[in-house]
Amino acid sequence: MDLVDIIAEKRFLGQEFVTWLWYKSEERGGAIDIPGMGDVSVVFEKHLLLESGEGDSREKVICQGLQSELTEARTGLRMGKKLEQARILLGHGEYQWNLTIRASMFDLKSVKVPKTMAASEESDDPEAIEGRLLEKISLYEQALQFVDELFRMYLQVRLSNDWEKEVLKVRTWINAG
Amino acid sequence: MGLLSSSASFVRFSVEGEMPANFWDFAAERIAGHAFRDIDDSYEEHSIGWVSIMNMFDSEFAYASYAAGDYIALAMRMDDRKVAPAVLKKFCQKEEERLKKERQIPKLSRGQKLEIKENMNLMLIKKAVPVPSVYDMCWNLADNTVLFFSTSAKAQASFEDLFKETFDLHLILQVPFLAAGKLIDPDLEDRLADMGPTILL
Numbered sequence: 001m002d003l004v005d006i007i008a009e010k011r012f013l014g015q016e017f018v019t020w021l022w023y024k025s026e027e028r029g030g031a032i033d034i035p036g037m038g039d040v041s042v043v044f045e046k047h048l049l050l051e052s053g054e055g056d057s058r059e060k061v062i063c064q065g066l067q068s069e070l071t072e073a074r075t076g077l078r079m080g081k082k083l084e085q086a087r088i089l090l091g092h093g094e095y096q097w098n099l100t101i102r103a104s105m106f107d108l109k110s111v112k113v114p115k116t117m118a119a120s121e122e123s124d125d126p127e128a129i130e131g132r133l134l135e136k137i138s139l140y141e142q143a144l145q146f147v148d149e150l151f152r153m154y155l156q157v158r159l160s161n162d163w164e165k166e167v168l169k170v171r172t173w174i175n176a177g
Numbered sequence: 178m179g180l181l182s183s184s185a186s187f188v189r190f191s192v193e194g195e196m197p198a199n200f201w202d203f204a205a206e207r208i209a210g211h212a213f214r215d216i217d218d219s220y221e222e223h224s225i226g227w228v229s230i231m232n233m234f235d236s237e238f239a240y241a242s243y244a245a246g247d248y249i250a251l252a253m254r255m256d257d258r259k260v261a262p263a264v265l266k267k268f269c270q271k272e273e274e275r276l277k278k279e280r281q282i283p284k285l286s287r288g289q290k291l292e293i294k295e296n297m298n299l300m301l302i303k304k305a306v307p308v309p310s311v312y313d314m315c316w317n318l319a320d321n322t323v324l325f326f327s328t329s330a331k332a333q334a335s336f337e338d339l340f341k342e343t344f345d346l347h348l349i350l351q352v353p354f355l356a357a358g359k360l361i362d363p364d365l366e367d368r369l370a371d372m373g374p375t376i377l378l
Contacts, residue, residue, distance in 0.1 A: 003352070010354035110185075112183065112184050133250055137324070
């Protein structure tokens with residue numbers, strides 16, 4: 001299958017994962033225990049984009065709200081809309097990342113990584129620049145690693161015989177919202 | 178928004194293909210060969226190539242400044258001379274009117290109009306100042322993945338082409354299905370391939 005077909009035919013995979021992630025993050029009040037990493041906080045915030053339909057008749061709805069319970073977005077899920085984009089806060093130890101994930105393509109947008117150095121400490125000599133580059137790259141890669149590990153958790157249950165049970169829980173959660 | 182800015186957007190590619198044994202020498206030669214060439218003082222319409230991530234005017238890379246640990250960090254710069262459609266339309270209409278008056282004819286043929294459009298476009302492009310766009314990338318040589326700091330499909334397509342021309346290696350965008358293939362046990366691959374959407378209602 002070439003990339004264009006994969007994008008069209010398997011569009012649901014990322015969207016289903018992000019919907020599951022939203023359910024999973026609320027299951028234990030915003031924390032998910034990632035094997036080998038421990039508790040990572042995963043909080044859906046501020047901004048969700050849902051879509052319905054396919055191809056040219058695709059419609060998009062944006063739900064925003066600082067302190068909202070995102071009830072409109074949950075209603076959207078009950079209507080069969082798919083979660084396409086979400087603003088997520090990821091926290092691990094003292095560090096915190098904010099990012100927007102586009103579910104169908106796995107683009108990460110407006111990624112804010114933990115600030116680790118005061119602006120006054122930044123120098124322009126080549127070694128300091130290299131250090132800064134490596135640090136920034138490592139923080140982006142960590143954000144991706146969290147997403148990978150969460151995706152792996154989803155895939156493990158998704159491809160197992162337990163998926164039916166998990167679907168029942170997700171349905172109950174959607175209908176309770 | 179680039180790699181070093183306070184907020185960045187990016188996608189991940191995997192790198193496919195055989196890496197040469199003397200990689201750093203190979204990379205130095207290829208990056209120099211595909212470094213950005215300035216077109217400010219020429220009439221060229223388009224230029225694309227590598228520049229330093231710290232400075233878009235640096236395409237010399239003194240002391241292999243693109244090397245950072247096990248990474249190659251570079252920026253792709255594209256300069257384009259563009260003519261705004263409204264400007265092109267204005268100049269075409271002006272020239273059409275001038276010709277009709279000069280030749281005392283009520284209207285021009287389709288061929289004549291096309292020729293005018295072509296000439297006006299050329300004339301305006303020569304006058305246009307090249308507009309730069311710069312996109313950062315970092316290549317993790319240990320696990321052969323590349324982060325590209327733009328979510329624009331057009332920029333990604335140009336990047337894939339430049340990367341392939343430079344390093345003779347293919348980039349594959351890691352959309353969820355392909356990323357999944359790298360995360361699961363190999364014996365689950367068939368299950369993944371056959372998977373259809375779940376009804377969550």
